Amino acid sequence: MASHRIAVLPGDGIGPEVVSEAVKVLELLKKLDPSLDLEFETFDWSSEYYLQHGKMMPDNALETLKKYDAILFGAIGDKRVPDDVTVWELIMPIRKQFRQYINLRPVKMLKGVPSRFEGEDIDFVIVRENAEGEYSNSGGRLYPGLEEEVAVQNTIITRIGTAKAAKFAFEYAQKHGKKSVTSATKSNAIIHSMKLWDDVVRTVAEQYPSIKLDSYYIDALAAYFVERPDDFEVVVASNLFGDILSDLGSAVVGGLGFSPSANLNPEGDFPSMFEPVHGSAPDIAGKGIANPIAQIWSAALMLEHLGRADLAAVMIEAIEQVLVEGEVRTPDLGGSATTSEMGSAISEALQQKLLVKEGF
Structure with a gap:
């Protein structure tokens, strides 16, 4: 059984909120499927880190990240820090130095x-x-x-x-x-x-x-x-x-x-990075109402990249089941559910689907 080390960078705004739900789904998958071995380590590199240290991440950050199999990234952006600083001192170095030439x-x-x-x-x-x-x-x-x-x-x-x-x-x-x-x-x-x-x-x-x-x-x-x-x-x-x-x-x-995305180094010489397309959404940050689907879908892309397309497909099916049922919806979908409630609903749907499959 291959073990995959995942570096988690929640980032700014709603990033930590939606990343938490994606990790929750992945942790559930670990429990349901013994063949899936994921190890998570979280790094607090963000605009808050910049305000405290004068840089978006430590000098040895890329050397640290190089040891991981993949990076699960949330969002970056804070009105207290210029956008070109957050982008060019965090996202761009990772994409460019790790040869993530495909998005x-x-x-x-x-x-x-x-x-x-x-x-x-x-x-x-x-x-x-x-x-x-x-x-x-x-x-x-x-x-x-x-x-x-x-x-x-x-x-x-x-x-x-x-x-x-x-x-x-x-x-x-x-x-x-x-x-x-x-x-x-x-x-x-x-x-x-x-x-x-x-x-x-x-x-x-x-x-x-x-x-x-x-x-x-x-x-x-x-x-x-x-x-x-x-x-x-x-x-x-x-x-x-x-x-x-x-x-x-x-x-x-x-x-x-x-809208999920994958920043890929197709050769596998460096870790690839998976993140939602949406930004840090400061207008709703901290309210617990962000839609976590793009982040959870990005986690599914990560699993596919790591060779578990089977589990990635079930994750998408679980997301669609929750959307079709319509009982749990975040405000952007016309509902009143919290980010955590949406993540939990997807987790429950995922569990139902996996338990009926042979071997689970």
């Missing part, structure tokens, strides 16, 4: 979720290049505060980085029986970096003749997400485009409370 974001219409698209078969993933692109720390500002002030932000698109993202997208499509990959571009206007993106994606696509490649300009693709979201299977996009599309996809299927 995988499922967009799936769960049963029982209120949405204008309710009942439609929306089920696709966005493969977002996660290490370079528009979120590269390349550029600067000249003459700050003067009338002549200039800001330059460079987009870094490399052949190898684009090829890795495209290859992952096509491999994912092939593994999951998908028939198409859609590439987000804007090469009619961004004529250098996006043309390289297009060239590389087409070259990779030639290695997968059974999978169709579609390519759309990002503005048109955003409209298609709203007009015909059930047409998509796998979408591959640069860092910024993937970020925007995944939030739009989340809105289509009910909101950010249903």
Whole structure:
């Protein structure tokens, strides 16, 4: 029985509240399935840590995290600390130093979720290049505060980085029986970096003749997400485009409370990190009413990454059962349940499903 060490980073705002529910579900799985061995260790690196120590995490934080098999992350963001500090001193070092060059974001219409698209078969993933692109720390500002002030932000698109993202997208499509990959571009206007993106994606696509490649300009693709979201299977996009599309996809299927993500190092040389797409939501932090589904779903993605796709699938089934029954709903779903009550309801549904399976 393989033991997996999980580093838990609850972070800011509602992060600790929803992470607690995800860990509660995972602890239940450990009890129900003796073959699942997870060890958790929690680290308090957050904006509060920054206010006390002047940095978001200790100097040896990455060396510490490197020893773990995966990272379960909550949310980051606090009005007392600039956003660029929280992002670039915590999330970005982990993503970049651990070569988490793929950000995988499922967009799936769960049963029982209120949405204008309710009942439609929306089920696709966005493969977002996660290490370079528009979120590269390349550029600067000249003459700050003067009338002549200039800001330059460079987009870094490399052949190898684009090829890795495209290859992952096509491999994912092939593994999951998908028939198409859609590439987000804007090469009619961004004529250098996006043309390289297009060239590389087409070259990779030639290695997968059974999978169709579609390519759309990002503005048109955003409209298609709203007009015909059930047409998509796998979408591959640069860092910024993937970020925007995944939030739009989340809105289509009910909101950010249903949006998990995985920051993946596919080779397994470093730990991958799993987090909900939503932020720290300071307006409801501490009220105990945050929807924990995205965090619990992110934990399911973690289990799948660790080789337990069977348990991950049952977790999604349990989430859907609670949503369909409709008895326990957080305020964002029109109910009055607390974060803990929603987590407990999912745990109970999970237990029911596992107990009826052979071997549990």
